[in-house]
Each structure stands twice: as C-alpha cells, then as structure tokens.
Amino acid sequence: MSKPYTAQQFSEAVPVQASDAAIRFEAVSKTFPARGGGAAVPALADLDLAVPAGSILGVIGRSGAGKSTLIRLVNGLEKPTGGRVVVDGTEVSALDEAGLRDVRRRVGMIFQHFNLLSSRTAYDNVALPLEIGGVPQATIQSRVGPLLELVGLADKRNRYPAELSGGQKQRVGIARALATQPKVLLSDEATSALDPETTRSILDLLSSINKELGLTILLITHEMSVIRAVAKEVAVLDGGRVVEHGEVFDVFTRPRHPTTRSFLSSETGHALPPFLRERLRPDASPGSETAIRILFRGRHATDPVVSQLTRDFGLDVNILSGSVDEIAGRPFGTLVVGLKADAPTIERVLSFLTSRDLDAEVIGHVS
Numbered sequence: 001m002s003k004p005y006t007a008q009q010f011s012e013a014v015p016v017q018a019s020d021a022a023i024r025f026e027a028v029s030k031t032f033p034a035r036g037g038g039a040a041v042p043a044l045a046d047l048d049l050a051v052p053a054g055s056i057l058g059v060i061g062r063s064g065a066g067k068s069t070l071i072r073l074v075n076g077l078e079k080p081t082g083g084r085v086v087v088d089g090t091e092v093s094a095l096d097e098a099g100l101r102d103v104r105r106r107v108g109m110i111f112q113h114f115n116l117l118s119s120r121t122a123y124d125n126v127a128l129p130l131e132i133g134g135v136p137q138a139t140i141q142s143r144v145g146p147l148l149e150l151v152g153l154a155d156k157r158n159r160y161p162a163e164l165s166g167g168q169k170q171r172v173g174i175a176r177a178l179a180t181q182p183k184v185l186l187s188d189e190a191t192s193a194l195d196p197e198t199t200r201s202i203l204d205l206l207s208s209i210n211k212e213l214g215l216t217i218l219l220i221t222h223e224m225s226v227i228r229a230v231a232k233e234v235a236v237l238d239g240g241r242v243v244e245h246g247e248v249f250d251v252f253t254r255p256r257h258p259t260t261r262s263f264l265s266s267e268t269g270h271a272l273p274p275f276l277r278e279r280l281r282p283d284a285s286p287g288s289e290t291a292i293r294i295l296f297r298g299r300h301a302t303d304p305v306v307s308q309l310t311r312d313f314g315l316d317v318n319i320l321s322g323s324v325d326e327i328a329g330r331p332f333g334t335l336v337v338g339l340k341a342d343a344p345t346i347e348r349v350l351s352f353l354t355s356r357d358l359d360a361e362v363i364g365h366v367s
C-alpha cells in the first residue's frame, strides 16, 4: 500500500522560498494581431501582478477580460507582446521550446472540462505526464498511488473517466496536475462545470493542497463565491487591466471599483433585499426616513451601534435590513437603518459612526 503524499516529499523536489513571488507579471501586455481585416485585439495592457509563493490568488473578470490569456502566459502557451512573466525565478516569456518544457513541469494546470483521456483509467491519466517526461515506471508507481490517495480516489484507480462523476474527474485532473511535482498550480474555471456541493469539495481540496504542500495556486473564475471560499488575495481584471487587488476580506468589505462592486452585488450584504430596493427613493419626502447603510468589519462586527444611536441621539432606529456574515474567517455585518431626523442630525450620526471606524453612507429615503 502506497503512503500518502507528504509536504516533505513535495518540497524535496521543489524547494519553496516563502518570501518570493512565485509568479510575477511585470508591465505585461498582450495584443492579438488583426485577422481578416479586423482590428488588433488588446487582451492585456501594462499589467503588474505578483502571486506570493505558497498563496492562493484568485483572478476574477467578466468574459473577455483577459483571464485565460493571463493564465496561458504563465505556462508559455502565449507570449507577451510587452513586459515579462517570471515564474519561480525563470522569465518564461524569454524561453525557447526546451526551456518551456522544463517550466511546464513546474507548473500544473486544471481545466473547466477536466481534459482527461477517455481511453485511459484514472491511474493512467495521472501517470501520463510522467510517461511523457520519460520518468521510470518504478517512480511513476511510487508517485501515482499516493496522489490518488491525496485526492480521495484510491479506490477508483482502475475506473475510466466515463465511470466517474464530474467532481471525481476533477480530482483526477488535480492529481495529474500534481504528478510532475509542480511549484505552481493554475486553475482555469476548474469548478465552473460542477454543482455547488461538488464545487465546495474541490475548493476544499485545493485549500488543503495549498496548505499541506505549500503549492502556489493562481485561480481564474467569474464567480466571487469561488474567490471567497478559497483565495487569500483577489485581483479584479477588467478590459485587460487589474482594476483592484488586495486581501479577500478588504476587497469584499470595501470594494472600490464599480466592476468589483457589481461582482459583489449578489455576495455579502452589498445587495439590498428587493422589498427595500423598491421602497428606496433618492429624495426625502414629508415623513420619510433617511436610510443609512452601516458596514461592520472585523472587530467592530458586533458593536452595539443601534442602542448607542438610540441613547446618544435620542432617535428611534428602524432596522430595514441586516446580515452578519464571515469572509476569509473574519466577521462582516451589514445593517440598513431608517432614521427620522433632520439633515444636521444625520450628519452627526454619520460622523459618530465613522469615528467608531464603521463605514456608513446614506443610500436614500424610505416613506
């Protein structure tokens, strides 16, 4: 019986220098040449991004934002038209075919549609990159068994892809990507074809691989829920540029760019419930209440702010909507309150909330 894969086994093959960026995009541009009389397509423009070694960075963007192009630059499937792409200390953008083959051994990739060979069993799919690399059979055997165990498929080693569920196929894909003991794993919409429960289990597996093996993961997706479940940092790509980049908690709780805000509209408390949205008006009317949205972040998430407003300002506080959530392991709350007060009092309430390190803004008026 083969032993499970250990971090030590993994790091013997691929020593990680924790302080380094595993992937660096430096002023990277990629323009696809004009075809059939059309204009050239600028897919990426002057893009700077670093993926810290051992971390999980999620890149989110709409269709056409440049996500696939970005990921294909890492394993040299595309070459930048400007700038440099450095992976594990090697400038990929400057390599010839032989150099690229070497880098591709250090960079594993998983795909939305798994890309398994239907004529090969789970075991043989995982073994394939090793066979192609000329690895001796004994080494292949000692590596594939533990990898199938790592992804929870030890009992499915002789099954063909057609006999496996979507989640199981992606587990084979992950084991295959890890077979050459890469330092970096690229994930191209790897959970987009899976149901929510299976998505969760695959993301949990990626998290544990990241922690146990110290593997750097660059993951592209169009779903904020994926970023939220697995990533430490997030970069938002729009029109071939990074428009926002930071720790997941910071970006989720204080999104700055409109694209980020629109991605977040169905996540966290940024979206107003329909019944409130319908009642909200831009201007005050006789007898209306001013609606204030208060965001509670981290250690302030459980502050007793409603009782403070009632006590300190003598106001009746009408709670219009609210939720408390957890993002990247830290609490985050949203509360929308309605206050009947004149403009100067509302100003003082906003200053009071801001002085308590809470984000507060008037979002309209309800009658």
Ligand SMILES: Nc1ncnc2c1ncn2[C@@H]1O[C@H](COP(=O)(O)OP(=O)(O)OP(=O)(O)O)[C@@H](O)[C@H]1O
Pocket: 032, 033, 041, 042, 043, 061, 062, 063, 064, 065, 066, 067, 068, 069, 070, 222
């Ligand atoms: N080989 C190519 N030739 C010409 N244009 C291309 C090529 N590959 C991508 N593009 C263009 O570059 C832009 C970015 O494409 P890319 O596939 O990187 O976006 P994406 O964010 O991955 O989109 P999706 O989520 O739809 O896959 C698009 O305008 C696309 O049409």
